[in-house]
Amino acid sequence: MIHSLPRRSTRTKRPQRHCEFSVSLPLEIEFLILDEFVDDTVRLRRFCRICRAWGAHAQSLLFRDVCVRYRTAAPFLALLNTGDVGRYISALSVIEVSHWQRGYDQPILLDMIAPLVTKTMPNVRTLHISYRSFVRLAQLPPASHWGGISRLQLRFCKFADSDTLVAFIASFPRLESLDVFQCCTQDVRLGAKPAPLRSPIVMPGWHLKYLALGEFPQNALLDWMVAALTEITVAHLRILSLGPDASSFNALLAKIGGSLRELEVPGMHRWVLGPEVPLSICPCVALTTLTFSERSAYDLGRGIISVLAQFAAPSLATVAFQIHLNTGFLDIPWEDVGGALSTDAFRGLEAVAFSMWGGPFEGALLTPYDEAVLLMAERLPRLAARGLLRFSYAEDTTRTVYVPPAQEEEPLRESLRTRISRSVSGWLTRPRRTAVYAIEL
Structure with a gap:
């Protein structure tokens, strides 16, 4: 009967400690901490596994600026079709392979990505295009794909003629920044003046914060901006190259000079x-x-x-x-x-x-x-x-x-240490006064 009675456990239970100072941080402060790891892709991938909020913010840092090449195009397109990371992309760089490296069976990346910009990447505002060859005017992507682009940068692109160059840039209605560097047209030779456009192309009413252009081979683009009846304002103009004849830029400055706040001028070349x-x-x-x-x-x-x-x-x-x-x-x-x-x-x-x-x-x-x-x-x-x-x-x-x-007018003020040492030395060298004591008897 004694054995059937419940025994009191001899093990002592540890008292549970409650931390009174464990206060969770607001998500805004946590996101500010995560922003410090914007260049550390390894840790950002680990943060994606912590919680859903951290994962969303870490993905926004990982996919903020995306560069697509030919070898990464297939996994990038698959990721866009299966996930929702496209909404985090704000800057997109498309680097085509050179024309002497492209095979006949390789598709053009810009033609594959352009239809997905408005569908899966609605927040893209910056577009960088490099080594793209626009053969014909009919092959240009429609302007409906570029409605949200505000910054356009073209590097080492080739256009069939001046009409193709102007028509492609005019298809971006909301530009705030335009940077065209070393983009050539096949109908203009070095040092020759571009032929007038075959068909009139309307220029959008741009209010550009930044414009970077060179004299050649962008002469057709300069002449189009000057001749257009549409008003255009530019806050910052960077001239990339300048030849002996600066008449094209003089005409452009006469049109936008009243709105210009910053100007970059290069040295004149003589090629x-x-x-x-x-x-x-x-x-x-x-x-x-x-x-x-x-x-x-x-x-x-x-x-x-x-x-x-x-x-x-x-x-x-x-x-x-x-x-x-x-x-x-x-x-x-x-x-x-x-x-x-x-x-x-x-x-x-x-x-x-x-x-x-x-x-x-x-x-x-x-x-x-x-x-x-x-x-x-x-x-x-x-x-x-x-x-x-x-x-x-x-x-x-x-x-x-x-x-x-x-x-030059006012003498230099002495340092505090110099003034103190001068006062001390003057006090030590002053004459001593002798005290006279009268003793009364």
Whole structure:
């Protein structure tokens, strides 16, 4: 009977500890933490297995910018058809193979992906196309595929004629950024003027924040923008290449000069012989930033003096120079540049910035960048005295130098340590006073 009675367990139960400080973070803060791993694809894939919220945010970071090549096209299309990752894609890069590498049985990637942009990738806003060959005008994708694209970049693309080039770019009605680099047309030879378009093509009413064009072979595109009756505004214009005859860009600047805020001017090249027409920036009366990019030091030096001599924009705040650290930049007449920037036409100038890169091997005492900073401060004494010089090195973003203004009228203020030591030394060297005590007897 005693054995049938329930026995009390001899094991002691551990008291359960409740953490009073374990508070879950809001999802917004957790997502900010996940954003720090945007370049770590391995960890982002692991985060997809934590929970559904983390998985959705990690996928948005993984598929934000997608690059599609021929060897990755099949798995990418299969992923779009089976999953919902297409809604996370905001930037799409399509890199076609070169025409001498493409086989006869290889399809064109852009033709395969274009119909899926509006269906499975509705949030794509940036489109990069490289090495695409547009053979005929009838082969262009319809404009209905590109209704949501706001940024277009073309690299090393080939078009059958000027009409095909203009018609393809005109099929993007909501562009805010257009960048065309080294895109050729088969009907225009080097140095020849493009023929007029066979059929009129209406230009959309673009309000571009950024426009990057070269003189050749984009002359047909420039002429189309100038001749179009549609109003167009550009906030930032970057001229990629400029020949002796700058009449095409002069006509474009006459049309968009009132809205232009930033302008990048390269050095003039001379690979085409012909009459020389300098660049005219007189219509650009609202500029705030003017940048000179180097192609060759000699041509850049002539272009700087020519542009600064005709400048009349009271709102200009920054003049920037992008130069390569070689012996050529020493030949630029920097004394004349400093004299032009010290005139009353640039009285509202706030900064003269130098962005440098490259250079020979570093010496034992001074690096090429440090040597260039000292040299430019010596050759531009007026700008250095006003404290306008800024220097930055592209290969090391932490090496930014600011030259303070020279203080000639007011003497430099002594440091606190110097003033304290001078006061102490004066107190120790002062004459001692003797005390006289009268003793009364």
